[in-house]
Amino acid sequence: MQNQTILVIGSTGKTGSRIAAILAERGFSVRHGSRKAAIPFDWEAPETWAAALDGVSSAYVSYFPDLAFPGASEKIEALTKVAAEAGVKRLVLLSGRGESHAQAAEAIVAKSGLDYTLVRASWFAQNFSEGYLRDQVLDGIVAVPAGTVREPIVDVDDIADVAVAALTEDRHSRQFYEVTGPRLLGFDEMAAELAAATGRPVRYMPITFDAFHAAMTEAGGTFVADVFTAISREVLDGRNESLGDGVQRALGRAPRDFTDFAQAAAAQGAWRKAA
Ligand SMILES: NC(=O)c1ccc[n+]([C@@H]2O[C@H](COP(=O)([O-])OP(=O)(O)OC[C@H]3O[C@@H](n4cnc5c(N)ncnc54)[C@H](OP(=O)(O)O)[C@@H]3O)[C@@H](O)[C@H]2O)c1
Numbered sequence: 001m002q003n004q005t006i007l008v009i010g011s012t013g014k015t016g017s018r019i020a021a022i023l024a025e026r027g028f029s030v031r032h033g034s035r036k037a038a039i040p041f042d043w044e045a046p047e048t049w050a051a052a053l054d055g056v057s058s059a060y061v062s063y064f065p066d067l068a069f070p071g072a073s074e075k076i077e078a079l080t081k082v083a084a085e086a087g088v089k090r091l092v093l094l095s096g097r098g099e100s101h102a103q104a105a106e107a108i109v110a111k112s113g114l115d116y117t118l119v120r121a122s123w124f125a126q127n128f129s130e131g132y133l134r135d136q137v138l139d140g141i142v143a144v145p146a147g148t149v150r151e152p153i154v155d156v157d158d159i160a161d162v163a164v165a166a167l168t169e170d171r172h173s174r175q176f177y178e179v180t181g182p183r184l185l186g187f188d189e190m191a192a193e194l195a196a197a198t199g200r201p202v203r204y205m206p207i208t209f210d211a212f213h214a215a216m217t218e219a220g221g222t223f224v225a226d227v228f229t230a231i232s233r234e235v236l237d238g239r240n241e242s243l244g245d246g247v248q249r250a251l252g253r254a255p256r257d258f259t260d261f262a263q264a265a266a267a268q269g270a271w272r273k274a275a
Pocket of ligand 1: 034035062063064
């Protein structure tokens with residue numbers, strides 16, 4: 001297996017960078033799926049896909065920005081066809097828990113005729129340390145339209161471990177893993193954990209979906225705000241208030257806890273302000 005090439009789409013992102021690093025450490029030949037890679041991969045330029053998939057045995061598929069964006073399903077379907085033509089054996093799809101569009105993409109991959117593993121993840125803990133909520137943690141106010149909903153927030157390191165296993169071990173063939181953290185946490189509890197880890201005040205401010213939409217519009221325009229608000233309305237309505245057993249089933253160990261994530265990220269300087 002180690003002499004086979006594995007494509008990691010999103011290899012500069014939160015999950016993909018970790019997956020690429022683990023695979024390289026274990027001696028696998030990694031092809032980086034990024035617009036900046038030597039052989040570039042661009043979701044917006046389908047003509048780049050065949051070269052990126054050429055000679056690849058398995059591929060990790062992390063879509064950007066989100067499977068809920070218009071055209072995502074069509075692109076996933078087209079990618080499965082290019083992958084099949086290139087002789088790729090297995091796709092490992094990252095999908096989002098409770099998202100109807102993501103579930104449609106899962107079905108496309110499952111019916112593609114290729115071998116596959118579906119990794120359906122809950123909210124990433126690293127949204128607070130590497131994503132759009134990092135600045136809010138630094139400012140001391142985490143504003144999310146989540147009310148009192150609790151989320152089984154997952155450490156991206158666990159998603160990476162599950163994906164690496166799925167890319168490199170046959171026993172994960174045709175498996176569907178719901179990958180969550182080990183407990184449900186309200187956003188007020190997450191803020192308290194972040195405050196404890198950083199030694200700075202951090203509090204949760206529940207906001208309305210309209211306020212979320214307004215903030216997203218300012219940051220990325222109306223179209224992006226529309227899609228992310230729709231996703232938030234979907235996944236923050238309480239449907240995800242349960243634990244998944246994906247980490248335990250795939251890896252034979254419990255998922256990492258948010259407290260450990262927050263303390264480790266703080267120790268690594270995730271919330272150190274630039275001088
Ligand atoms: N964040 C969460 O809580 C969460 C939860 C469940 C599922 N997900 C899913 O995780 C996936 C990744 O989301 P994320 O926000 O965490 O992003 P991310 O993986 O941290 O970062 C973005 C990645 O996407 C790549 N990218 C951006 N535009 C691209 C394009 N046109 N073509 C190819 N690659 C492109 C970037 O590569 P280059 O810039 O190097 O090209 C980078 O590697 C999404 O599908 C999302 O739905 C996220």
